[in-house]
Amino acid sequence: MKAQELNSWTQIREELLRRINERVWHPGDIIPGEADLAEEFGCARTTVNRALRDLAESGLVTRRRKAGTRVAINPPHKATLTIPIIREEVEGRGSIYSQSLLKRDKQTLPPHLHAAFPVSAADRLLYTETVHFADDRPFMFEERYTNLEAVPSFEAIAFDLITPNEWLVQNAPYTAGDLTFYSVNAGQRLARLYEALEETPLFVMERTTFNGDLPITHVRMTYGPGYRLRTRF
Amino acid sequence: MKAQELNSWTQIREELLRRINERVWHPGDIIPGEADLAEEFGCARTTVNRALRDLAESGLVTRRRKAGTRVAINPPHKATLTIPIIREEVEGRGSIYSQSLLKRDKQTLPPHLHAAFPVSAADRLLYTETVHFADDRPFMFEERYTNLEAVPSFEAIAFDLITPNEWLVQNAPYTAGDLTFYSVNAGQRLARLYEALEETPLFVMERTTFNGDLPITHVRMTYGPGYRLRTRF
DNA sequence: AATGAGAATATGCATGCACATAATATCGTG
DNA sequence: CACGATATTATGTGCATGCATATTCTCATT
Structure with missing residues (x-):
């Protein structure tokens, strides 16, 4: 099923996002480690890291060293407000x-x-x-x-x-x-x-x-x- | 003067920020390329890239391929608003x-x-x-x-x-x-x-x-x- | 059983390298 | 000189690797 390789970090982010949205991984779940995902997607760990960092920035997952990465339970509504001149x-x-x-x-x-x-x-x-x-x-x-x-x-x-x-x-x-x-x-x-x-x-x-x-x-x-x-x- | 090496990307970001704030580089100026900065700071280009990407995200510099990186003229006031549960x-x-x-x-x-x-x-x-x-x-x-x-x-x-x-x-x-x-x-x-x-x-x-x-x-x-x-x- | 030292582990970061992509500069041809 | 093909260049991205750091887990000592 996951035959094709995902090698760009945006592609990987979209795939992770899909799994979160479609409840492949439930809120609160711990998701596989960077190394595992990298192997699954056939890419470097760095690339998975980039994708996960991006998701963490927008609040969809929470990450802690050693503890791993979890799907956020209450993903906060974050909005960037541009105060115009x-x-x-x-x-x-x-x-x-x-x-x-x-x-x-x-x-x-x-x-x-x-x-x-x-x-x-x-x-x-x-x-x-x-x-x-x-x-x-x-x-x-x-x-x-x-x-x-x-x-x-x-x-x-x-x-x-x-x-x-x-x-x-x-x-x-x-x-x-x-x-x-x-x-x-x-x-x-x-x-x-x-x-x-x-x-x-x-x-x-x-x-x-x-x-x-x-x-x-x-x-x-x-x-x-x-x-x-x-x-x- | 720039004897000490800056090797963490946050340190580099702070130094770049200082130069922007203290008008070493003026708004609208083009700043040195990643490779040059990397050499100056004694670090890898990747590290400079990370710092510059961060500054670009917050809107302080604008980047275009080949054209180089410029100090933003009207740095937009951006605030991320977290709407709590x-x-x-x-x-x-x-x-x-x-x-x-x-x-x-x-x-x-x-x-x-x-x-x-x-x-x-x-x-x-x-x-x-x-x-x-x-x-x-x-x-x-x-x-x-x-x-x-x-x-x-x-x-x-x-x-x-x-x-x-x-x-x-x-x-x-x-x-x-x-x-x-x-x-x-x-x-x-x-x-x-x-x-x-x-x-x-x-x-x-x-x-x-x-x-x-x-x-x-x-x-x-x-x-x-x-x-x-x-x-x- | 409580505690504390240390091992294990997942993420975080830095590096050197290679190639991709976009935009510009250059130069040859008509 | 106009114009388009091509080279050049700065940023963008991916990879393999190694080490750093924060936590948790384990296990021995008390």
């Missing part, structure tokens, strides 16, 4: 992008952000407030705290041609970050901006980025009514 | 999980879902409504349409011991899916469930899964007030 998101919808800087202040960090954005009170922070438009209609409202200790040259930038976000993406490398999504009511101010009721539910994305232990920027993005974040997996 | 999410917070099946009906698909969940009207659909509790407090409200043509045995399951979701995850393999996040007001019914005002903003996650072209299930999960979805990158 706001300009590209708007233009991707076929709209004209524009933006307007509402405020630009040196401020201290409000207390409720201390946990998410650990800068000492003494640090110099630049607060910027930007509205992003799609076809001249407000699309997203951005409130950002940027750590000038980490990015001194940020202070001198005029954000008429480039947005704070784009400047940071291109000039302030980060090594780690944190993304949070939640839901709020518009409230007085955003209701006026979006020409909606104060009770209108809005979608919020908060992002904090770090370079090593150094906090770079914290941004809250509150999207207009009806916004949906979507991804495929 | 609701039971594990609740138990991970140190709470006791429980659930209650409110409704179980054969229904036709409401019109507004036709785009997201392409089953013909004739298909048999099972609608289930479940409340998930954390320490006996409502945590999430789930409305699900399941395609019985795709998963016939789903009809016979009693969901007292296992949730519809867990059963499906374990018994109905999927090959693709779609995730959407947005924001709604609680409305009359959910306000009563969560003992909150009708205007309370709630976080919604919708998921559709497919096996090939065959739609499996569509679920809308409306979380309780204050819920935040969080991920690191």
Whole structure:
């Protein structure tokens, strides 16, 4: 039955996937070792390893040295979320992008952000407030705290041609970050901006980025009514 | 300066990352070929390849055969979002999980879902409504349409011991899916469930899964007030 | 029976080599 | 000079091998 040899690692991955999906191997089962599979498929162990590593990355199998490889019991739903640059998101919808800087202040960090954005009170922070438009209609409202200790040259930038976000993406490398999504009511101010009721539910994305232990920027993005974040997996 | 040899692929990745972050190589630049780097680091080309592949996966460099490897210009913010099983999410917070099946009906698909969940009207659909509790407090409200043509045995399951979701995850393999996040007001019914005002903003996650072209299930999960979805990158 | 040292084993990683594949560069021919 | 065949080149992949490392298993010692 397994007469033909499978020698490309993608082919092997597909075959393994088939066996998992068709319950040849049941969830929780331990599957044959790399060496055995390599012999069965007529390929090198390295090749089987590549396939198994790929399956492990997507969470379909769990691997532990010596313990072997098992079919995951509750394969987690993993989705890779690509956070677009706001300009590209708007233009991707076929709209004209524009933006307007509402405020630009040196401020201290409000207390409720201390946990998410650990800068000492003494640090110099630049607060910027930007509205992003799609076809001249407000699309997203951005409130950002940027750590000038980490990015001194940020202070001198005029954000008429480039947005704070784009400047940071291109000039302030980060090594780690944190993304949070939640839901709020518009409230007085955003209701006026979006020409909606104060009770209108809005979608919020908060992002904090770090370079090593150094906090770079914290941004809250509150999207207009009806916004949906979507991804495929 | 580069006296010490780097021989593990993670070390090499870190060194390459450093050069990218510290602008030794600028965005858009072409970087030395695998063979050159291998010689410089005193390791095998395979090892450099592994490091570069990893960087390419995370989007920091783009690679094309013959053309070489370039530092990405706008490194995309990519985050992998792990959607947990609701039971594990609740138990991970140190709470006791429980659930209650409110409704179980054969229904036709409401019109507004036709785009997201392409089953013909004739298909048999099972609608289930479940409340998930954390320490006996409502945590999430789930409305699900399941395609019985795709998963016939789903009809016979009693969901007292296992949730519809867990059963499906374990018994109905999927090959693709779609995730959407947005924001709604609680409305009359959910306000009563969560003992909150009708205007309370709630976080919604919708998921559709497919096996090939065959739609499996569509679920809308409306979380309780204050819920935040969080991920690191 | 409890415990701890060491053997066994499955995966993880590095290497050197060969060949495949895609894209580009070059050069000869008309 | 235009154009297409061909060489060149950088990445992609497969293989055989050896060693590293994490776990588990076994068995002897107490």
